[in-house]
Every structure is written in C-alpha cells, then in structure tokens.
Amino acid sequence: MDDTILHLAVALGIGLLIGAERERRKGTGPGRAPAGIRTFAIAALAGATAMLVGDGPLLAAASLGVAVLAAAAYWRSREEDPGLTTEVALVLTVLLGGLALQRPALAAGMGVAVAILLAARGAIHRFVSGVLSAQEVNDTLLFAAVTLIVLPILPDRPIGPYGALNPHKLWLLVVLLMAVSGLGHAAIRLVGARAGLPLAGLIGGFASSTATIGAMGGRALRDAALLSPAIAGAVLSSVATIALLAAVLGATSLESLRALLPAILAGGAAALLYGVLFTRRAFTGDKTEAAPPGRIFDPKAIAGFALGLAAIILISAALHDWFGDAGILAAAALAGFADAHAAAIMVASQVASGNLPADEAALPVLLGLTTNTISKAALAWLAGPRGFAAGVLPGLILILAGAWGAAWWAS
Template sequence: MEFPDAIPPLLIKFALTVAFSFVVGLEFRRYQRMNQYKFHFGSTRTFVLIGLLGFILYTIDATHVLFGYGLLLLGSMLLIYYWRLSLKGMLSLFSALLALLIYLTGPIVSLFPSWFLILFIVLLILMLGEKPLIHRISDKLANEEIVTLAKFLIISGVILPLLPNEPIGPMMPVTYDKVWLAVIIVSGFSYLSYLINTYFFKSRSLMITGILSGLYSSTVATVVIGRRAHHLAEAAPFVSSALIMATAMMYIRLLAIIFLFAPAAGQRLLAPFLAAILLSICTVFTLFRFKDDLSQPSAAGTIEHPLELSTAIVFALSFMIFAAITQYVTSNYGGRGLNFLAIVVGFTDIDPFILSLLSGEFTVSASAIVSAVILASGSNNLLKAIYAVVLARNRSVTAAAAWLVFLFAASILYAFKINA
C-alpha cells in the first residue's frame, strides 16, 4: 500500500480546509494592517474556525441542513458586525463576504476537483493582496469598454451557437457558423491589441507601435508609422525597425489565427512563416547596430475600436464575397488562377480571404491553398512597402521597404517551389 493511499480521505479534506483557511487568514491579517483597519474582524484563528465550522457541519449531516443553519447563523453575526461598522462610517462588505466564502471552503474541498479549490483560494488571496492594482485597473477601464466586452460576449456566446452548420450556397462553400467564427477570432485578436495599446502603452515609442499595432493590423501600423516618419528623416534605424516588426507581428497573428481555424494548414505554414519572423527580428537587430546615439522617437496616431458591429458585418460580408470569388476562380482556373487571385487580394484585406480559403471546400489541392496564403501575405508586404515610401517621402523607410520587397519576392519563389 502506497503512503498516500494509507491516509484517510476525511483527514486529507480536513487538512486542506485548515491549511487553506489558515493561508487566507494570514493574508487577511496583512490586508488589515496595510489598510490600518481600526475595527478588526477576528484574526487568522477566526478564519480557521470558520472554515472548520463549515467543514464539520457539511460532513456530519448528509442532508446539509445543519450546514444551512450554520450559514444562516454566520450571516446573521456578520450582518450585526456590518451594522456596527456602518455606525462608524465604514460601509465595506468585503470582510463579511470573505468570511462567508471561507465558510464554503469545506464543501468545496469535498465536492470540487483540486484545481478548482486551488483556483478558489488563489483568487481570494489575489483579492486581498492586489487591492491597489485592482483599483488602478478599475479607474483606467472606461465604461464604454464594459459595453464593448458585452458586445463581444453576445457575438461569440449568443449569435455563434444559433448559426447552422450548413453551406451558405453553391457559390459559397462555407458554412454560416464558420463565417461568424472567423469574425470572432479576428475581432478577438484585434481587440486584445487595442486594449494593450489603449490602456498600457498610451505614450509609446515607434517600436511598441510597430509590435502592438502589427498585432492589430500591419497595414494600419505601416500607415501610422509612415506618416510619422515624414518628420523623422534622421531616425531611419528606428523607423525601419518598427515597420519590419509590424510585419513580423502580422505573421505571428496569421499563424495564431490559422492554427485556431485550420491546424493542418497551420502546420504546413509554420516553417515559412517562422522563417519570415526570425529573419525579420534578425534584420531589426542589425539595424539597431547603426542607431548611434539617437533617442527613439514617440509615435503618433491612434487605433480605431475593432469591435464595432459595423466592422463585424463588413468582415463577414468580405468573408463571403472572397469565398464566392475563390469558388469561381478555383472552379474555372484551378491552382494557377488561385495564385493570381492571392497576389491581387494582397493589396486589400487578406484576413477574410485567407480564412474563407481555409474554411471552404474548394476544388484545389492543399498545396495550392498553402501557396495562396503565402502569396497573399507576400503581396500585402509589397503594398506596405509602397505605403511606407509614399507616406514618408524620405530615406528613413528605405531599409524597411527593401526588406518588405524581399519578403514579397521570397513568397513568390516559395509558392512556385510548392507548386513545382
């Protein structure tokens, strides 16, 4: 008999209840001292006794009636405690609610898996120990972001389950739910980048703009940095590095989206995309060797909110239009026509095209689909090179433009190699 098997399960549950109640009690005691509470709510021992009370009452009565009476008694005592505090001008319910949660530790130990118990205790400790951080986040988070989060939950948790898993039509070999799933995935990545940009990097350098805005949209990042570069002719290493990192982030974003949407295609695209990412990062390190003593300039421009309903509808319509065009081209012109279409689409928004290509059932090989994804991303790099040169109108973007043109040429060669 192994040692863990020799320990009675009841003893293990008892020990876990005592241990976790004790740990939370210690943290609560520190919380009281840090906030200089004049009216102390018990001590560490109080929390241990509350946890034990809940565990024993829950265990000795299979109907759990005694546990309910205990909860009522504890709640009444905490209500009196809160009333007395209110007379002193202290209206916080935090201590009372925390004591009630500790009372529930015993049933949680008995009923829930160990990972939930640990998650429960860790959350209580974070609520106690990270009060300043939570307040700062609450102060920063704008009210409209709560509404936006509600919108995202609606489009992902309400609309998606209602959509049928049926093809939209003969010319659109994608299903309704796949279209909306693409909207959710792309919007989710864009929204994450938007939040980081807005609430953590308000005063950001060009490099931060390239990295985070590239996660949102490398084309948008190129436009923002290109306009800023018009007045930064002497900061070429920083400007070009930011533009290259924006494109590297595009490949990272595409890989993540493709793996979520079509893992098999993601595995085939992993090698070329990783090569583009790593070579881009090496190019940035090389450029930084020539920065001399220049200080990194800040970036201007803001990112528009990505979770507007109109944006989601436009993306869904683009998805369906590209699916219909791709169906027509592949049916009539095969893989060669698809490659030509991919190059042309690279001068527009490539996300709906790539996702419609990966989610539909087209009459081309898997190699042709991978080739089209590479060509679309490559021609999009050519578009960004043109944007950078036209908007900056100086030599600060020369290195970045040359690198983007190189990536376009490499994409063409790699696609031909696949199709050979």
C-alpha cells in the same frame, strides 16, 4: 492518508491563508476588525464540516448563519470602516471550505485567488483610480460587451450571398482586433511606445496578423509619433503568421511541412529582419515617449475593418461562383484572401489523404500566402496613414520574395 482528512486540511489551509491576510489589516484595540486568522480558519472548517455532515442544505444554513454574524459585525463597525470586504470574504471562506470536500484543487486555487485580491488592495485601488482613465474603463466595458454578449448570440453558420459570410467568425475577428489594439495600448502604458507596439504586434500576430496590421494602422493614424513602432509591430506580426503556418502544416501533414520548410524559413527570416530594422529605428529616434492614447481602440476603425474583410470574402466567393473551381490552385488562392492558414490546411489535408503529392504542395500554399498578403496590403493602405502603408508594403513584399525564392531554389 484518508481523503476526508486531506480535504479538511485543504479547507483549513484556505481559512488560514485568507485569515492571515485579514489579520494583518485587522488592527488592534477596541476599533479592530471583528475577524482575523482564527475566525477565518474556523469558518472554513465550519463549511467543510457542514458539507461532510449534512451536505448542501447544512452548508447553506452555515453560510447563512455566518452571513448574519458578519452583518451584525458590519453594523457595529460601519462608522470606522464602511467597507464590506472582510464580511464578504468570511462568507466566501465558508463556501470554499464546503467546496474543499468535493473539489479540493478548485477550492484551493480559489482560496489563493481570494488571498491575492485581498493583499493587492492598494495596488488595485491605485491602478483603477490613478492609472486607468474613464475612457479606458468604458472601452474595457465595450470590449466585454462585444465579447461576452454579442459574440455568443451570433449564428455560427454561413449566410448571405453565396453563403460566404459567417457572422460568428467575422465578429470573432472583430474581437481579436479589439484585443490586439488593447494589447498594444497596454504595452505602451507599461513599457513605452518604442518597445510596446513591436511586442504587441509579435504577440498579436498569433491571434490574427491581419487584425494586428489593422490595429497598428489605426494606432499610427491617431498618433504620427508611433509610425515606426507601428510598422515594426505590423511586420513582426507576419513572423507569427509564418510560425503558425509551419504549425498547421506540421499538424496536418509532415510531408507538406518538409516540402515548404525552405520557403517558411526564408519568409520568417525576412519578416523578422525587417521588423527588427524598424524596431531599431523606433528606439534610435526621438527619445521622447508619446503620450498614452486616450482610447484603447477606435470603434470606427474596427467597423471599417469588419466591413472591408466581409467585402473581401464576398468578392472571393463571387469569383469562385462565376469562374468555377479550377482546381486546388484557385481554391487555395481564394481561401488565402481570408486566411493563409485555411489555404495551408486545405492543401495539407489533400496531401495527407493521398490526393496530392507532397512535392506539389508548395505552389498552392504559397498562392494562398500571396493572396493573404494582398489582403494585408490593402488593409495597411486603408487602415493607416500613407507612411504606414509605405513602410509595411516593402516588408510584405520582402517576405513573399523570400518565400517564393527559397521555394524556387529548393525545387
């Protein structure tokens, strides 16, 4: 089939899809809406034809003409229906029809997205007006601001004492913490606190286990009824840490992964079992669900997390400067204070380049995991109530004991 015919068919399909949804809401009689399935199909073909005949300028003229007609229709029916959705959708359909001549897959996807938004009108209105609170909307806007405005303008280079702080990467961890906290909040609203926080912890750990522990501690600090689910989420985040550790080792050096496989399996099993224990405790406890928290995240707790992490990084850099680089063990241990995966990648790279035997990779990687666990333990103690730290710390110790014990047994 000729590509032009195929692209025109895509444009027609977009118009029919969006128009079918509008036809259902068009109504009947003199008060019906001005545009239905035929109008939208013709509008999409008009955009495609304009693009085919006259390229961009003619498409702009066609879009302007349809916009004028849509404005006139709105002016006539504004008393019965003050909304502008149909008129805006009609103009967008013309543009999507033109886009189908150049990028049909993108145009088709956008057409489906528009149809879904139009069809989900009732659910979206109920969610925004009846489910989301004003505070949740404000927190969402704050998250958008720190992610889309602040993060892109921060310098992505080392600055400060010892060149240890990278503002972009540090702020990225703040964004991850806010996202994990938001994930936990959404999980609580959708499936309840007992199941929501463990699930959020497990998923959030793939972004940052340290950030997840900080978020879970803040959640438990704000609501004591969520202590057991928050502990479960914090420990289950370490399952993701172990899984990512295996992934980065395998991607960098398969020999390193083979050398550390017993320790990885034992540590992951310990994290999973301990997390499941607290998840069961959360489910078998008081069956009354805690009321949804008013805020998605706590800005003060997030600021404290960022300052604490920056202090840990600076202390690590200072120790390295004072005592020098005593070899890969010291380097891995220092790197682990900030990120266990950074230490693992560093060691695995040495193995891949032939500078370190594979059977000697376990010790520095486990040292990095240990120092990273120290950072997590400190954050658990600072971010949450004492009961949170008392619940998380034994799990972290159990993970380390399993990893070190399996490595010793396999050596």
